[in-house]
Amino acid sequence: xxxxxxxxxxxxxxxxxxxxxxxxxxxxxxxxxxxxxxxxxxxxxxxxxxxxxxxxxxxxxxxxxxxxxxxxxxxxxxxxxxxxxxxxxxxxxxxxxxxxxxxxxxxxxxxxxxxxxxxxxxxxxxxxxxxxxxxxxxxxxxxxxxxxxxxxxxxxxxxxxxxxxxxxxxxxxxxxxxxxxxxxxxxxxxxxxxxxxxxxxxxxxxxxxxxxxxxxxxxxxxxxxxxxxxxxxxxxxxxxxxxxxxxxxxxxxxxxxxxxxxxxxxxxxxxxxxxxxxxxxxxxxxxxxxxxxxxxxxxxxxxxxxxxxxxxxxxxxxxxxxxxxxxxxxxxxxxxxxxxxxxxxxxxxxxxxxxxxxxxxxxxxxxxxxxxxxxxxxxxxxxxxxxxxxxxxxxxxxxxxxxxxxxxxxxx
Amino acid sequence: xxxxxxxxxxxxxxxxxxxxxxxxxxxxxxxxxxxxxxxxxxxxxxxxxxxxxxxxxxxxxxxxxxxxxxxxxxxxxxxxxxxxxxxxxxxxxxxxxxxxxxxxxxxxxxxxxxxxxxxxxxxxxxxxxxxxxxxxxxxxxxxxxxxxxxxxxxxxxxxxxxxxxxxxxxxxxxxxxxxxxxxxxxxxxxxxxxxxxxxxxxxxxxxxxxxxxxxxxxxxxxxxxxxxxxxxxxxxxxxxxxxxxxxxxxxxxxxxxxxxxxxxxxxxxxxxxxxxxxxxxxxxxxxxxxxxxxxxxxxxxxxxxxxxxxxxxxxxxxxxxxxxxxxxxxxxxxxxxxxxxxxxxxxxxxxxxxxxxxxxxxxxxxxxxxxxxxxxxxxxxxxxxxxxxxxxxxxxxxxxxxxxxxxxxxxx
Numbered sequence: 001x002x003x004x005x006x007x008x009x010x011x012x013x014x015x016x017x018x019x020x021x022x023x024x025x026x027x028x029x030x031x032x033x034x035x036x037x038x039x040x041x042x043x044x045x046x047x048x049x050x051x052x053x054x055x056x057x058x059x060x061x062x063x064x065x066x067x068x069x070x071x072x073x074x075x076x077x078x079x080x081x082x083x084x085x086x087x088x089x090x091x092x093x094x095x096x097x098x099x100x101x102x103x104x105x106x107x108x109x110x111x112x113x114x115x116x117x118x119x120x121x122x123x124x125x126x127x128x129x130x131x132x133x134x135x136x137x138x139x140x141x142x143x144x145x146x147x148x149x150x151x152x153x154x155x156x157x158x159x160x161x162x163x164x165x166x167x168x169x170x171x172x173x174x175x176x177x178x179x180x181x182x183x184x185x186x187x188x189x190x191x192x193x194x195x196x197x198x199x200x201x202x203x204x205x206x207x208x209x210x211x212x213x214x215x216x217x218x219x220x221x222x223x224x225x226x227x228x229x230x231x232x233x234x235x236x237x238x239x240x241x242x243x244x245x246x247x248x249x250x251x252x253x254x255x256x257x258x259x260x261x262x263x264x265x266x267x268x269x270x271x272x273x274x275x276x277x278x279x280x281x282x283x284x285x286x287x288x289x290x291x292x293x294x295x296x297x298x299x300x301x302x303x304x305x306x307x308x309x310x311x312x313x314x315x316x317x318x319x320x321x322x323x324x325x326x327x328x329x330x331x332x333x334x335x336x337x338x339x340x341x342x343x344x345x346x347x348x349x350x351x352x353x354x355x356x357x358x359x360x361x362x363x364x365x366x367x368x369x370x371x372x373x374x375x376x377x378x379x380x381x382x383x384x385x386x387x388x389x390x391x392x393x394x395x396x397x398x399x400x401x402x403x404x405x406x407x408x409x410x411x412x
Numbered sequence: 413x414x415x416x417x418x419x420x421x422x423x424x425x426x427x428x429x430x431x432x433x434x435x436x437x438x439x440x441x442x443x444x445x446x447x448x449x450x451x452x453x454x455x456x457x458x459x460x461x462x463x464x465x466x467x468x469x470x471x472x473x474x475x476x477x478x479x480x481x482x483x484x485x486x487x488x489x490x491x492x493x494x495x496x497x498x499x500x501x502x503x504x505x506x507x508x509x510x511x512x513x514x515x516x517x518x519x520x521x522x523x524x525x526x527x528x529x530x531x532x533x534x535x536x537x538x539x540x541x542x543x544x545x546x547x548x549x550x551x552x553x554x555x556x557x558x559x560x561x562x563x564x565x566x567x568x569x570x571x572x573x574x575x576x577x578x579x580x581x582x583x584x585x586x587x588x589x590x591x592x593x594x595x596x597x598x599x600x601x602x603x604x605x606x607x608x609x610x611x612x613x614x615x616x617x618x619x620x621x622x623x624x625x626x627x628x629x630x631x632x633x634x635x636x637x638x639x640x641x642x643x644x645x646x647x648x649x650x651x652x653x654x655x656x657x658x659x660x661x662x663x664x665x666x667x668x669x670x671x672x673x674x675x676x677x678x679x680x681x682x683x684x685x686x687x688x689x690x691x692x693x694x695x696x697x698x699x700x701x702x703x704x705x706x707x708x709x710x711x712x713x714x715x716x717x718x719x720x721x722x723x724x725x726x727x728x729x730x731x732x733x734x735x736x737x738x739x740x741x742x743x744x745x746x747x748x749x750x751x752x753x754x755x756x757x758x759x760x761x762x763x764x765x766x767x768x769x770x771x772x773x774x775x776x777x778x779x780x781x782x783x784x785x786x787x788x789x790x791x792x793x794x795x796x797x798x799x800x801x802x803x804x805x806x807x808x809x810x811x812x813x814x815x816x817x818x819x820x821x822x823x824x
Binding site: 053069 | 487
């Protein structure tokens with residue numbers, strides 16, 4: 001008898017039939033005696049359709065207007081899901097972001113939740129209703145409709161769970177949990193029964209794609225136990241929680257990959273602290289996310305700086321660097337696309353210095369050239385050629401003892 | 413240099429191309445130096461599509477949930493129209509019902525506007541923005557999303573004009589104005605340049621369909637000058653305003669019709685006041701709208717009561733009367749469908765007692781049998797067989813001197 005927050009993504013509510021299935025699942029949780037708050041995304045491709053409409057009108061539609069437009073998608077979902085719940089005999093209450101008291105900052109398109117005023121939510125729960133909250137949206141201090149940006153519905157779910165001090169937050173998706181690697185790339189990948197926030201955060205940031213990094217961050221900050229499981233298959237999912245008390249035997253928890261990586265190398269920057277500051281400030285001003293950074297000496301007076309960016313952003317990054325040639329005073333700039341990043345992640349790694357060596361050895365024995373390396377306490381990432389990514393993931397998955405005997409099954 | 417409220421219906425914003433056209437028109441009004449508040453409906457058939465989704469889930473979807481669902485249609489329109497206005501270089505501000513301060517009672521599906529808190533609207537106007545308000549919607553005292561029911565966007569426009577003390581309210585639609593009769597039925601119908609609130613109210617109630625009766629009522633109560641004109645054709649529309657100062661020469665302003673009429677006759681009710689009260693209370697309890705009522709003596713102790721209802725409601729009305737046979741104590745009940753109502757409307761009529769006689773004479777000379785009659789100070793309505801409606805409308809249109817020489821033109 002507790003309070004459970006459940007989140008269903010766009011594919012889980014992609015059709016009327018699926019919405020009815022979701023309603024059944026919620027009604028089951030309700031029937032077990034739990035209070036339930038549900039967060040839903042927009043139905044399937046409906047957000048894409050709205051974006052297409054906007055693009056017919058404007059090449060660069062204003063962000064406030066986009067937020068007004070896109071939030072209708074989740075509003076449709078909460079209305080239909082509430083109707084479906086009532087058909088199953090459950091009391092339900094649909095709430096948009098502003099009705100659920102989700103207060104954000106005023107940054108349209110990627111707002112952050114500042115506070116949740118739970119009065120309305122609590123009143124509804126006290127009446128025994130399933131509260132069905134539109135994900136991905138909130139209201140700014142000026143009373144404008146905002147959206148949380150990509151993966152925002154996960155964040156809504158976790159923030160609601162934190163604000164309501166829920167017993168757990170269940171993220172329903174189209175896979176059965178978090179895997180040791182992407183089963184499409186590593187057929188011997190297995191589902192993890194649990195993983196720590198820190199590990200999940202690395203995996204989320206590394207492109208595992210099951211959970212949005214911000215939602216994991218929020219869960220970690222507030223200690224909300226998360227479980228990732230399938231909307232379609234009845235099967236235990238993966239728990240994401242405090243590392244404490246978790247069996248620490250496994251050094252490496254999983255192998256992640258990112259297939260859209262580009263690398264830039266700025267050769268011969270003046271060897272002054274300001275040079276690096278200036279370079280990365282220029283890139284930040286252009287909203288370019290720099291991932292891995294490696295510096296090395298060029299000669300006594302100059303240094304070389306290599307960094308990786310998302311493939312989508314390398315052209316813009318090149319442009320920024322060229323535009324400031326004079327100010328930055330470098331010798332030349334090189335860039336390379338068609339790269340991938342493979343990473344081994346695991347909290348046990350910090351006490352096992354052998355992991356890095358083992359990673360490098362196994363890649364080089366497989367004939368894979370490592371172009372860049374970056375490490376943290378719980379991950380080692382290597383940039384390699386994109387066409388070698390599958391081989392690298394499988395190799396590392398085997399070397400670190402993650403392979404399972406039978407083939408992994410992933411929900412439809 | 414004044415404040416103008418403009419309303420564009422679903423067909424006017426039915427596609428991206430049409431939305432761009434509407435934006436041009438608004439930008440023109442803005443360029444003339446006026447402040448502009450715009451109300452829009454949902455795009456074309458989008459409301460029907462949402463209703464269809466709901467019906468896939470539930471035979472009788474709850475009204476609160478329907479309101480959450482349907483209001484997304486107008487929200488999409490305000491976002492897209494605001495984007496289109498910005499493309500034309502106009503500052504715009506989209507507002508949903510709750511953002512525009514439109515407070516209604518809590519009757520979902522047919523809420524009434526109780527009050528408009530204009531603070532947000534005024535702030536936006538002061539910034540020189542075109543305020544783009546979602547029609548048809550508001551917020552209840554409990555903070556729930558409500559809809560105003562059929563024709564609600566007209567009412568939103570007029571209520572905004574009243575609350576903001578606008579100089580005029582322009583209703584853009586797919587016809588060029590209010591006609592002396594439906595041009596599809598009476599090819600010689602002409603456009604009126606002006607009409608009084610009272611006349612328009614009768615025409616609206618009689619099914620002319622250009623304006624919703626509630627919006628006319630609201631305009632009359634607050635003295636808001638209304639103009640009905642085409643979204644697509646550059647042409648003067650029809651002004652709806654105070655009768656005072658209007659040329660009163662025309663006895664009859666127009667001929668309206670309603671092709672979906674049924675008649676019930678309850679024969680031999682006890683001749684007591686309570687009988688009528690009981691009968692019409694039973695019908696009201698079942699939400700059946702009774703239109704015309706005629707009573708006559710049956711014998712010394714009993715009376716006959718005939719009344720007309722919308723064709724959609726006659727089966728239910730029959731059922732109600734049969735269900736209460738014992739209590740109502742009548743002899744038998746007769747019903748007839750396939751009827752129409754034709755009405756002549758005009759404020760000048762009240763001082764011209766000849767109008768009724770002329771109406772009856774011209775219909776009977778055309779061989780049309782009148783089955784029921786009802787009169788008010790400014791209208792005479794006759795129920796006739798549906799197949800004679802076109803002939804009746806044309807006959808009355810000619811007899812009262814409304815025919816124009818050239819064929820009337822109606823906007824695309």
